[in-house]
Amino acid sequence: MIKRRKFLTTTSAGALGLAASAALPAYGNFSKTSSDLAVLGGQPVRTKSWPVWPVWDKDAEDEILSVLRSGNWYRGQGTKVSEFEQKYADLMGAKRCLATASGTTALLVALHVLGVDAGDEVLVAPYTFIATYNVVLLSKALPVFVDTDQETFTMNPARIEERITERTKAILPVHILGLPADMGRINAIAKKHNLVVIEDACQAWLAEYGGKKCGTLADLGCFSFQNSKHLPAGEGGAVVGNDDNIMDRCFSFHNCGRPYGSVKATSQYPSRGSNRRMQEFQAVILMSQMKRIRRDADLRLENALYLTSKIKDIPGIIPYKLSNGATRSAYHLYPFRYKKEFFDGLPREKFLKALEAEGIPCSGGYGPQYRDGLIEEALNSKGYRRLFSEQRLQQYREQINNLPDNDQLCREAVWFSQRMLLGNKKDMNDIANSIVKIYENRDKLLKNI
Numbered sequence: 141m142i143k144r145r146k147f148l149t150t151t152s153a154g155a156l157g158l159a160a161s162a163a164l165p166a167y168g169n170f171s172k173t174s175s176d177l178a179v180l181g182g183q184p185v186r187t188k189s190w191p192v193w194p195v196w197d198k199d200a201e202d203e204i205l206s207v208l209r210s211g212n213w214y215r216g217q218g219t220k221v222s223e224f225e226q227k228y229a230d231l232m233g234a235k236r237c238l239a240t241a242s243g244t245t246a247l248l249v250a251l252h253v254l255g256v257d258a259g260d261e262v263l264v265a266p267y268t269f270i271a272t273y274n275v276v277l278l279s280k281a282l283p284v285f286v287d288t289d290q291e292t293f294t295m296n297p298a299r300i301e302e303r304i305t306e307r308t309k310a311i312l313p314v315h316i317l318g319l320p321a322d323m324g325r326i327n328a329i330a331k332k333h334n335l336v337v338i339e340d341a342c343q344a345w346l347a348e349y350g351g352k353k354c355g356t357l358a359d360l361g362c363f364s365f366q367n368s369k370h371l372p373a374g375e376g377g378a379v380v381g382n383d384d385n386i387m388d389r390c391f392s393f394h395n396c397g398r399p400y401g402s403v404k405a406t407s408q409y410p411s412r413g414s415n416r417r418m419q420e421f422q423a424v425i426l427m428s429q430m431k432r433i434r435r436d437a438d439l440r441l442e443n444a445l446y447l448t449s450k451i452k453d454i455p456g457i458i459p460y461k462l463s464n465g466a467t468r469s470a471y472h473l474y475p476f477r478y479k480k481e482f483f484d485g486l487p488r489e490k491f492l493k494a495l496e497a498e499g500i501p502c503s504g505g506y507g508p509q510y511r512d513g514l515i516e517e518a519l520n521s522k523g524y525r526r527l528f529s530e531q532r533l534q535q536y537r538e539q540i541n542n543l544p545d546n547d548q549l550c551r552e553a554v555w556f557s558q559r560m561l562l563g564n565k566k567d568m569n570d571i572a573n574s575i576v577k578i579y580e581n582r583d584k585l586l587k588n589i
């Protein structure tokens with residue numbers, strides 16, 4: 141536990157801003173004496189509910205009914221999926237888009253078409269949803285984790301090359317929480333080592349790097365339209381790309397391997413493939429949701445920047461930083477790091493509980509899920525033991541246990557959900573006030589642990 145005197149001497153002025161609680165600004169209506177912490181029986185900062193998600197638009201009703209009544213529910217008979225693909229490609233500034241059944245299937249299509257095969261290795265960001273590395277395992281390849289840059293929450297380009305082997309085929313960075321990965325450096329490393337790059341942009345609609353949309357910066361980009369996402373349709377996904385032949389091969393693969401477009405010129409016969417098609421109903425919902433996506437994105441951005449300005453000087457609260465070259469985050473989640481040393485050692489779980497009690501929904505985010513047994517199950521399977529040497533698998537296990545920055549991030553992250561950013565400045569003040577209130581009263585919380 142860091143005592144105040146020690147805290148004052150160890151705090152770097154720039155990084156942690158205000159050192160003394162007396163200097164902490166009081167926001168909105170909160171002042172230190174106004175109430176006890178809600179978790180200890182006091183009045184919560186907030187009792188009002190937060191914006192709900194998803195939000196449906198009336199105009200989708202007629203369109204859905206008309207598809208229902210037509211009986212053309214599958215893309216082979218209808219036009220809605222193709223219409224959506226064109227619209228989404230335009231929105232992304234990409235040449236082509238292929239709609240898929242989900243984000244997971246989009247990633248599976250991309251990995252297959254870009255040649256990730258049994259026995260290959262794929263460099264993956266560990267700070268991600270489980271699907272990002274599950275798809276590598278389903279492709280019978282090894283998901284090799286590259287440590288995370290704690291400041292940006294994304295793959296650390298400086299740690300990529302140490303994990304490349306002669307089997308490495310691809311890099312799979314993730315624009316996690318909507319924060320763009322450092323694609324400039326990642327693409328340069330890929331080029332040097334002749335690797336393909338697939339962006340997992342499943343949380344990054346309208347995020348930008350170098351002024352271009354995330355998902356259009358590499359060989360292929362993949363998106364999810366699952367219910368919680370900024371463009372939701374219950375389920376759904378997309379692969380986005382600029383190379384016609386690659387996109388034709390994606391189409392073929394997702395349509396049971398039937399030849400399509402330029403693929404037909406070289407073969408009349410099916411290749412390996414699967415059914416990964418989107419339904420017409422999904423496309424109708426997506427086109428309706430697209431009408432609000434820019435407006436919502438602008439509002440999230442405005443509120444996120446405002447929230448950062450309000451919390452950045454609270455000791456122990458370190459807001460995310462955009463990676464070099466990133467020009468816009470999508471804020472699927474709003475993250476910061478919680479440094480318990482500055483809260484006199486108050487564990488993050490107690491901080492989260494106290495924040496929830498003040499009326500602020502929050503979460504600690506991803507844990508090191510790849511150590512939960514999923515990877516071990518794959519490594520022990522007959523297939524993996526055939527595909528990789530005992531020595532490589534042993535070294536791989538050691539690598540999984542050597543992700544210190546990601547481990548620390550998993551211990552320190554705090555997330556707010558995107559729907560909270562659809563509120564107003566007063567809502568953001570409630571968040572900031574609650575954090576200040578906990579900081580100011582941390583001694584009482586510590587006594588009650």
Ligand SMILES: Cc1ncc(COP(=O)(O)O)c(C=O)c1O
Binds near residue numbers: 340342365366376377
């Ligand atoms: C980073 C990431 N990758 C992949 C996926 C998989 O997308 P889906 O759930 O649509 O299959 C998700 C979904 O949550 C995700 O967040």
